[in-house]
Amino acid sequence: MLAQFTIFPVGKGESLSKDVAKILDIIDKSGLTYKFSPMATTVEGDWDEVMALIKKCRDRLRKTNDRIYTSIVIDDRKRARNRLSGKVEAVEKVLKRKLSK
């Protein structure tokens, strides 16, 4: 399945870049395939792997923050694999078709 998530502390200074760096490090070490976009991170894995990763991110932020906001969106499709790149390639095909017209 694909899971897109965002996690940030509420009620701290405006710049969230330090927290993003911590979280990024945890995601990178998880071994799951991921893609970072400006508003969220998308990871591919099964339910338990993905949820364990998000919990780890949250536990790390909780060490230094009293209130944390998390948003998770899951697209869970039977027998679907390699969708993180697959979905992007499908869109690139559409774009190429358009450009070549």
Added chain:
Amino acid sequence: MLAQFTIFPVGKGESLSKDVAKILDIIDKSGLTYKFSPMATTVEGDWDEVMALIKKCRDRLRKTNDRIYTSIVIDDRKRARNRLSGKVEAVEKVLKRKLSK
């Protein structure tokens, strides 16, 4: 923590009421405090309790559906309890103050 979630199959008939009923039953039997609103359900519990419940809802839908969409938003505040009713009461206070003016 408070978790607001929505879960529904993608690519089936337009009416989702039967699936909502199944999910509702699972939530009701979980023992967690919950509140149903038109677009989502909010439950109160710790991380593992809440995530176990959402996984159960998803497992149930997966029995009869090939693609499932899940959205979860978590407001996780240290030492905060009874916030499901607390947040609503806080708002009702604001409303009463307004009405009595």
Added chain:
Amino acid sequence: MLAQFTIFPVGKGESLSKDVAKILDIIDKSGLTYKFSPMATTVEGDWDEVMALIKKCRDRLRKTNDRIYTSIVIDDRKRARNRLSGKVEAVEKVLKRKLSK
């Protein structure tokens, strides 16, 4: 259509209750049917009415905040009206059926 939304400043003090009060007042005066739940507000109206309301909420918060986070989820169904109460009643029917068994 039904629109569930959440709007809050990022990078201010932890308690958001004052901002919630301001927003609530704007929603209440909009004339649209609404329902407040612990994590979000759901309003019923057509696209332009709902978006005008959310923009008004955001403009109000922007007066005193430099960074604002907004989340909007829309369930837009043709020819559907009075769904704010309708959806809740449909669920209550399911609950009653369960309780009477």
Added chain:
Amino acid sequence: MLAQFTIFPVGKGESLSKDVAKILDIIDKSGLTYKFSPMATTVEGDWDEVMALIKKCRDRLRKTNDRIYTSIVIDDRKRARNRLSGKVEAVEKVLKRKLSK
């Protein structure tokens, strides 16, 4: 401001790729800077530009679908520009620092 959005019909066939193509075309012609990721599209623009674009996407889908689900998340920061690439560059810096260690 940055707006990440997802829009899809509920209750049609499982594959959403055709609808994605239509939407992509509308986004591409809007003139706004955008970034496509596996679960959502992020665009940069001011409130009215972004909302006009999302409405256009929804109007297109409504031509052939009776029920549409839309999710919008907005990160609205005063005086911030070129954040679509800026945010990604900030993260790439963090990644490089990590790799060079």
